[in-house]
Amino acid sequence: MTTTTDNHFIAQAVHDLGTALWFGGSVMGIAGVNKSGADLTSGIDKVRVASSAWSRFSPAQWGGIAATLGTGLQLTSSNKARLALQEGYGAVGTLKAALTVAGAGATAFAAYSGAKIGKLAEQAAGPDGSLDVKDATLPSAGTPPEIRKWQARQRVTQAAVPALAGGVIVCNAWLVQAYRPMSTVKGLLGKVLRR
8 A cells, every 4th residue: 555645644544533433432322331321220320330431431532532623634734725626625624623523512511411410410319329210311200300401411412422423424525535536626627617
């Protein structure tokens, strides 16, 4: 395999791996980590297990986000001519950047919501660890209202994270395909003919 300075192989690979980590980890968290507490009998343990798993994954998740943001800026900077000349490239690049920033914000708010749930759960749990929840993000009939409120917020933001990270992946696929010779020609012609 040969690489040139024009294809930015390393930056693209780090970007794609970082986004994959962010997307895959968020899906695993929703489908696996949050739901794993349902197998436990103690309500406080249902929350503790999810809180522990998310806090252990957090450095990797933020590493993925940092890789996406950092290499995204590098790739954008090295494609200034394409941004200026190829139709659609700038709009999709801007959308990708917006989705990345929104996804990072959603990730931060989901983490904050999880910390609030953990703190409130510890305060509400009885001496025997009794707390009425289905799992870390799903309340039961007896879940205290404040915990229920933060669980609802976390469910929404946690669902937004893979949707936004997935949007970054889709935009990136479009941008990478724009490098194909025919895509480049079409983009340049489209820009010229619109003038």
